[in-house]
Amino acid sequence: MPHTPVWFMRQAGRSLPEYRKVREGIPMLESCTRPDLVAEITLQPVRRHNVDAAIYYSDIVVPLKAIGIDLDIKPGIGPLVERPIRTRADLDRLRDLTPEDVSYVTEAIGLLTRELGPTPLIGFAGAPFTLASYLIEGGPSRTFENAKAMMYGDPGLWAELLDRLAGITAAFLKVQIEAGASAVQLFDSWVGALAPADYRRSVLPASAKVLDAVAGYGVPRIHFGVGTGELLHLMGEAGADVVGVDWRVPLDEAARRVGPGKALQGNLDPTVLFATPEAVETKTREVLDAAAALEGHVFNLGHGVPPATDPDALTRLVEYVHTHTAR
Numbered sequence: 001m002p003h004t005p006v007w008f009m010r011q012a013g014r015s016l017p018e019y020r021k022v023r024e025g026i027p028m029l030e031s032c033t034r035p036d037l038v039a040e041i042t043l044q045p046v047r048r049h050n051v052d053a054a055i056y057y058s059d060i061v062v063p064l065k066a067i068g069i070d071l072d073i074k075p076g077i078g079p080l081v082e083r084p085i086r087t088r089a090d091l092d093r094l095r096d097l098t099p100e101d102v103s104y105v106t107e108a109i110g111l112l113t114r115e116l117g118p119t120p121l122i123g124f125a126g127a128p129f130t131l132a133s134y135l136i137e138g139g140p141s142r143t144f145e146n147a148k149a150m151m152y153g154d155p156g157l158w159a160e161l162l163d164r165l166a167g168i169t170a171a172f173l174k175v176q177i178e179a180g181a182s183a184v185q186l187f188d189s190w191v192g193a194l195a196p197a198d199y200r201r202s203v204l205p206a207s208a209k210v211l212d213a214v215a216g217y218g219v220p221r222i223h224f225g226v227g228t229g230e231l232l233h234l235m236g237e238a239g240a241d242v243v244g245v246d247w248r249v250p251l252d253e254a255a256r257r258v259g260p261g262k263a264l265q266g267n268l269d270p271t272v273l274f275a276t277p278e279a280v281e282t283k284t285r286e287v288l289d290a291a292a293a294l295e296g297h298v299f300n301l302g303h304g305v306p307p308a309t310d311p312d313a314l315t316r317l318v319e320y321v322h323t324h325t326a327r
């Protein structure tokens, strides 16, 4: 590529008026099962911002819904699970995922790879910890008290739950890759709530199982979480090719923590987008300078695009990264 590649987590979605228009009256999870709508929403930010990759429009809870978990996404709140997973008997509700459960994904990716041409399509899934946090808590949480109660108090049950989720997640990523996704991202958004020793013991084996299950396809595997400064080394150890970094750790320091042999993705603070264009450029320059000596860099925000972002700020940012990293 003649410049540093750039895309944005949550580049599709509420920051775009064209997204709000096509989603009118259609619930989030229903929209994820309609291949024509999925393709259109995935393509919207590619057309508008000239980003270097599309990310498949879906949600981390889609594979759980597909195997029959009773959950919904409430606007402004997030995923809510009717009957949380708390006991060994509850594990029976987490059956394996088959390609037939998510045939709309295969169909949508077929449409997308034809439309996208050479532009890569990034598939994704939620990592076992982050999925478990929603399943056990029953919804979003700041403290993860129920999830941690299981992790600390019943490590056997916890390990079985995470292992089952790893199988579902791996199957879901395989469907996306076999349909044509050219890279995958494993979102462990909330894993920064853990201390390194607990991550190593209670989470790393399940995430490593997912990453290992798709290693043979040869597509780049990105692994991302928020607030993971103290976990970066271990997240690299879990096996990804690219480690996503939030805005709290500069990329040169992140590279020291992750160690050699990996590319990094990130890490502009998303809320910088609410500042003046000059401030966005200054902060972007800082990210690019910190990335100068990396083995590989994919420019991104340190987390998802906030819904209230002015889309023009994102278009300008892509242009800035392209022109200032031109080789």
Ligand SMILES: Cc1c2[nH]c(c1CCC(=O)O)Cc1[nH]c(c(CCC(=O)O)c1C)Cc1[nH]c(c(CCC(=O)O)c1C)Cc1[nH]c(c(C)c1CCC(=O)O)C2
Binding pocket: 008, 009, 010, 011, 012, 013, 014, 023, 028, 055, 056, 057, 058, 059, 060, 061, 073, 074, 075, 076, 077, 078, 079, 124, 187, 189, 304
């Ligand atoms: C934790 C998490 C979830 N979902 C996801 C994560 C991991 C990424 C992250 O850390 O942000 C992943 C996700 N969800 C969505 C995408 C789309 C692809 C893209 O990045 O452009 C991706 C990659 C669409 C979505 N997922 C959701 C929306 C908004 C729903 C809507 O438009 O009605 C979109 C576009 C809903 C959702 N789903 C989830 C939350 C917290 C929310 C927000 C609730 C709200 O604020 O309304 C769970």
